[in-house]
């Protein structure tokens with residue numbers, strides 16, 4: 001590996017490699033027994049009754065929004081402090097997107113802002129468990145009418161919990177991503193978790209072109225009979241990927257424990273740095289620590305300088321995220337800076353430090369030293 005410590009990185013061991021090569025020698029390469037096993041394991045891990053594996057986190061969002069019933073011209077309310085896919089998936093379905101602001105402590109969507117932004121057309125609220133900290137689903141449920149769905153974009157938070165309730169059971173549907181920087185990986189991949197059998201069945205249909213295999217109607221003698229009932233896509237995960245996913249899932253508790261230990265070291269080491277604000281955790285929350293995001297109190301220009309200095313010192317720091325509606329595509333749709341002041345301020349101060357389970361204690365110490373050096377010289 002190069003000397004640069006990235007902000008995130010997969011951890012693949014010999015068991016993972018064996019799981020994949022076993023599938024390559026088997027009869028099924030795509031959606032076969034390994035996918036069913038992976039789905040069952042995801043359900044057991046999260047406590048969700050159903051899991052539907054798909055081929056990206058983006059596909060999971062698209063399938064989940066479809067499955068909970070988003071239709072053209074519906075309104076979807078979400079946070080701007082996320083990867084663009086969270087909002088894009090609503091646009092794929094012909095829905096409109098409204099952005100609600102975040103709570104400045106956690107970076108997750110603010111239930112009070114959601115309550116204010118609700119319109120009669122709002123069909124769905126999508127929260128993002130930013131950096132691994134679950135959004136406040138209890139307050140969100142209380143803030144919206146009972147017929148409004150709540151989806152959790154849990155790309156950052158597999159393994160997190162709130163008052164002992166696992167991510168995967170906190171919303172009507174929960175989506176995961178298995179991109180290599182996320183909590184477990186399948187290369188590319190994702191899943192929809194839900195307790196609702198109808199939502200699961202609609203997501204499953206959407207994953208494979210909207211095709212429903214069904215018995216031929218009475219009087220039709222066509223053993224090859226099948227029907228396409230919805231306009232779905234090919235969002236299927238391969239067995240090769242699912243085998244990697246099952247193997248990774250067996251290591252997920254160990255991954256999250258390591259992330260929590262690294263977060264503890266950072267907390268202690270940076271507690272005395274008044275120029276930066278450290279991430280906070282609400283009472284009852286066990287974060288999955290996908291990201292460790294520090295905030296430069298002095299704002300955008302000092303954040304830029306500290307970021308550049310950290311890169312010069314060999315840390316592959318990143319910024320999560322440019323507010324979604326700042327992107328040119330969203331500006332062309334009419335969104336303007338200023339919409340969500342808390343999210344914009346959060347963005348202007350944020351830097352994600354290296355955080356992944358394969359970091360050695362020496363790696364962690366070297367991040368601490370380099371952050372202290374950079375803060376001393378820049379801030």
Ligand SMILES: *Cc1c(COP(=O)(O)O)cnc(C)c1O
Pocket residue numbers: 056057058059082083085086128153155156177178179188189190
């Ligand atoms: C990574 C990510 C996605 C998209 O997942 P892919 O697997 O890359 O398609 C969606 N939302 C959030 C918050 C993410 O971090």
